[in-house]
Amino acid sequence: MAITLQDKLVVAISSRALFDFEEENRLFESGDPGAYMALQLQRLELPARPGIAFSLIRKLLAFNEPAAQRVEVVILSRNDPVSGMRIFRSGAANQIKLERGVFTQGRPPFRYLRPLGAHLFLSANAEDVREALNAGFPAARVLTESVLAGTNYPGEVRIAFDGDAVLFSDEAEQVFQAQGLDAFQQHELSKATQPLPEGPFKPLLAALHRLQQAGTPAMKIRTALVTARSAPAHERAIRTLMNWNIHIDEAMFLGGLPKGEFLREFEPDFFFDDQTGHVNHAAQHVPAGHVAAGVANLLAGR
Structure with missing residues (x-):
C-alpha cells in the first residue's frame, strides 16, 4: 500500500519558525550562501535552540501514538540540503520526531504544500506566506521576535x-x-x-x-x-x-x-x-x- 498523509493533520514549517536560526539567517541574508552553508556544517553537532513555533509543534506531535500516527510535521525550507542535516539533528536533540523535509536552496517552497496536503504553513518569510495564502492554504508569518510559549499547560x-x-x-x-x-x-x-x-x-x-x-x-x-x-x-x-x-x-x-x-x-x-x-x-x-x-x-x- 502506498504511503499517504491523507488521514493526518499536516503542518509544514520552515526551519526559522521551528528553531532559533536568527544568527545564521543574518549571514544568509547578507548574500553569502557559501558562508551560511559553511557555518551550518560547522555547527552540525550543535543543536539549535527552540524557536517561536516549537511548543506548538512539540505538543501536536504528542497526539501520535505507536498505533495511531495522527500528526505529520514536514520541514519546508529555503535552506540547502546540507543545512537540512542540522535541522533534522536539532529535531532529534530536542526530542521531536521529524522524518520529512523539502529544502529548496533559496527558491520559494510553498508550491510543495499541495502534494503534502498541508493544513498549516508556518514560515518567517512573508513572501512565502502570502503565496501560500493565495494558493488556498492556511499560512502565517511567524514573528521571530515573539516571546516563547509558557509552560503552565503541558497537556x-x-x-x-x-x-x-x-x-x-x-x-x-x-x-x-x-x-x-x-x-x-x-x-x-x-x-x-x-x-x-x-x-x-x-x-x-x-x-x-x-x-x-x-x-x-x-x-x-x-x-x-x-x-x-x-x-x-x-x-x-x-x-x-x-x-x-x-x-x-x-x-x-x-x-x-x-x-x-x-x-x-x-x-x-x-x-x-x-x-x-x-x-x-x-x-x-x-x-x-x-x-x-x-x-x-x-x-x-x-
Missing part, C-alpha cells in the same frame, strides 16, 4: 485565533473599512442568523476539531476566539461556529481593547491575527503569527 495545545479574515472571511471587515464601526455593527446585526463565509484558517480549525475527537487522553486541544468584535456583532460569529458544528473553548469579544494582555492570560502556544497592530502587540506576550489576508492587508499594501 494542552492552546491556540488562539482572530475572527474576521482569519477564521471567517473579511466580508464584515470590508464594511468596517469602507463605512465605519456603526455600519459594521448594523451590518452584522442584520445578518446575525446568516453564517459568515469561511476564512483562510477555517480548514485548520476543522482539522484541529477532528484531531481532538480522535485524540489521546495525554494531550488535549483548547482553542480561543480573540476578536475586536463586541455586542451586538458577537452573535454572528457565535452562530457561524455553531453552523460549522465546531466547538471553541473560549471567546473574547474585546471591542477594540488590546489583545496582548488577554492572550497572556490564555497562554496560547500560538496566536493568529490578520492585522499587524494586533499581532505585533500580541508578540510581546505570546508566540504570534501574521495572516496576510483580507482587506486590511490590501489597504496597507502588504
Whole structure:
C-alpha cells in the first residue's frame, strides 16, 4: 500500500519558525550562501535552540501514538540540503520526531504544500506566506521576535485565533473599512442568523476539531476566539461556529481593547491575527503569527 498523509493533520514549517536560526539567517541574508552553508556544517553537532513555533509543534506531535500516527510535521525550507542535516539533528536533540523535509536552496517552497496536503504553513518569510495564502492554504508569518510559549499547560495545545479574515472571511471587515464601526455593527446585526463565509484558517480549525475527537487522553486541544468584535456583532460569529458544528473553548469579544494582555492570560502556544497592530502587540506576550489576508492587508499594501 502506498504511503499517504491523507488521514493526518499536516503542518509544514520552515526551519526559522521551528528553531532559533536568527544568527545564521543574518549571514544568509547578507548574500553569502557559501558562508551560511559553511557555518551550518560547522555547527552540525550543535543543536539549535527552540524557536517561536516549537511548543506548538512539540505538543501536536504528542497526539501520535505507536498505533495511531495522527500528526505529520514536514520541514519546508529555503535552506540547502546540507543545512537540512542540522535541522533534522536539532529535531532529534530536542526530542521531536521529524522524518520529512523539502529544502529548496533559496527558491520559494510553498508550491510543495499541495502534494503534502498541508493544513498549516508556518514560515518567517512573508513572501512565502502570502503565496501560500493565495494558493488556498492556511499560512502565517511567524514573528521571530515573539516571546516563547509558557509552560503552565503541558497537556494542552492552546491556540488562539482572530475572527474576521482569519477564521471567517473579511466580508464584515470590508464594511468596517469602507463605512465605519456603526455600519459594521448594523451590518452584522442584520445578518446575525446568516453564517459568515469561511476564512483562510477555517480548514485548520476543522482539522484541529477532528484531531481532538480522535485524540489521546495525554494531550488535549483548547482553542480561543480573540476578536475586536463586541455586542451586538458577537452573535454572528457565535452562530457561524455553531453552523460549522465546531466547538471553541473560549471567546473574547474585546471591542477594540488590546489583545496582548488577554492572550497572556490564555497562554496560547500560538496566536493568529490578520492585522499587524494586533499581532505585533500580541508578540510581546505570546508566540504570534501574521495572516496576510483580507482587506486590511490590501489597504496597507502588504
